[in-house]
Amino acid sequence: MRICVVGTGIAGTLLAWHLLRADPKTEVELLAAPGELPGEATAASGGLVRGYEPDPAACRLACESLAELRSDARLARWAEYREGASVYAHDGRETPQPVEQLALIDKHLTGSADLADAAALGRDHGITVPGYAYAVVERAAGHIRPARLREAVTRDVLDRGGSLVTGLAHRVLASPDGGVAVDCPDAERRYDLVVLATGWRTGALLRRSGLPADAPRVKLIQYDLYTVSGRRPPGFVDETSGLYGRPEGTDGMLLGVPSDSWGETAERLRVSPEQRARAEGHAATRLPGLGLVAHRRTVVAADAYSASGLLRLRPTGLSSLFTFTGGSGGAAKSALAAGRRAAGLLLGGPSHD
Numbered sequence: 001m002r003i004c005v006v007g008t009g010i011a012g013t014l015l016a017w018h019l020l021r022a023d024p025k026t027e028v029e030l031l032a033a034p035g036e037l038p039g040e041a042t043a044a045s046g047g048l049v050r051g052y053e054p055d056p057a058a059c060r061l062a063c064e065s066l067a068e069l070r071s072d073a074r075l076a077r078w079a080e081y082r083e084g085a086s087v088y089a090h091d092g093r094e095t096p097q098p099v100e101q102l103a104l105i106d107k108h109l110t111g112s113a114d115l116a117d118a119a120a121l122g123r124d125h126g127i128t129v130p131g132y133a134y135a136v137v138e139r140a141a142g143h144i145r146p147a148r149l150r151e152a153v154t155r156d157v158l159d160r161g162g163s164l165v166t167g168l169a170h171r172v173l174a175s176p177d178g179g180v181a182v183d184c185p186d187a188e189r190r191y192d193l194v195v196l197a198t199g200w201r202t203g204a205l206l207r208r209s210g211l212p213a214d215a216p217r218v219k220l221i222q223y224d225l226y227t228v229s230g231r232r233p234p235g236f237v238d239e240t241s242g243l244y245g246r247p248e249g250t251d252g253m254l255l256g257v258p259s260d261s262w263g264e265t266a267e268r269l270r271v272s273p274e275q276r277a278r279a280e281g282h283a284a285t286r287l288p289g290l291g292l293v294a295h296r297r298t299v300v301a302a303d304a305y306s307a308s309g310l311l312r313l314r315p316t317g318l319s320s321l322f323t324f325t326g327g328s329g330g331a332a333k334s335a336l337a338a339g340r341r342a343a344g345l346l347l348g349g350p351s352h353d
Helices: 010-022 056-071 073-079 099-108 118-125 146-159 199-208 273-286 335-346
Strands: 002-006 027-032 082-091 113-117 133-143 163-166 171-174 180-183 188-191 193-196 217-230 235-238 244-248 252-256 290-305 312-315 321-325
Touching: 002 010, 002 180, 002 188, 010 027, 010 146, 010 321, 010 335, 027 146, 027 188, 056 073, 056 099, 056 133, 056 335, 073 146, 082 118, 099 113, 099 133, 113 118, 118 133, 133 235, 146 163, 171 199, 180 193, 193 199, 193 335, 199 217, 199 290, 199 321, 217 244, 217 273, 252 273, 252 290, 273 290, 312 335, 321 335
Parallel strands: 002 027, 002 193, 027 163, 082 235, 193 321
Antiparallel strands: 082 133, 113 133, 171 180, 180 188, 217 252, 217 290, 235 244, 244 252, 312 321
């Protein structure tokens, strides 16, 4: 069987890797765009990894991925995994305590997670939240370098007999033999199965192919990196304000807030000074012990968001063509487990769900 994975972000490369590990006889080809496309998400990702996610299905994938990363020294080295605590704060008036998610974390990362109230967050982690908030605090979490993991996995794909070819997919169409043809400017390539791991480009590619564009929307991802002083919190998400962040190196801090900027292509998304100002404002109230000494840089990219919030295979109008994109951004947390499940489905194994 010949399978083409279009797109060489973290999701696509891990899917190709899992395909070859599951069945070395499968012919797997990675189709890489020539040069870095605008808005490329893997290179810009902050790389936060944790077991907890508010949605139980996403939590399961995140737990499985983190457990695999922590149990495989080679993977951890490839990803430059750095262990650290994780804090995820909720509005306790709106979000009930996540019993199912805590059980999942304990199953895969025994003893890692506890609940903490607002007072404990301030005392133990320097994060000030309203009194009605609570948080899931994990000890077995941290961050990775998704771009480094992608590079290492790509090398291993080639060592296992996979192929890497360069070409920008313009459209996909049914081929006479029942497979799928990928139309690139220099050639038309034919395969038994094709998976579009193309992130924010997915919708436009489906539309050019005349296929139903039930694809993720494109959203701006923006965060800022600062030199800081004082008390740095661990990696965190504060849903009561939207602020998120993680430590970087010995004196840096990554900080951001969710974007409200949506578009059809990454080229239409621009750096938002207002978004940076919101993050700095929330940091002043939520992280009172942290001083922002100097702004280093703004990182901006585009990512794919869909209603389900999951990185998973999705069917298209062609029976041998699937999409495989992040459901809500941040695919680094779940790509290992999602890629393994998707590979099993493509090779005739159990359902991805």
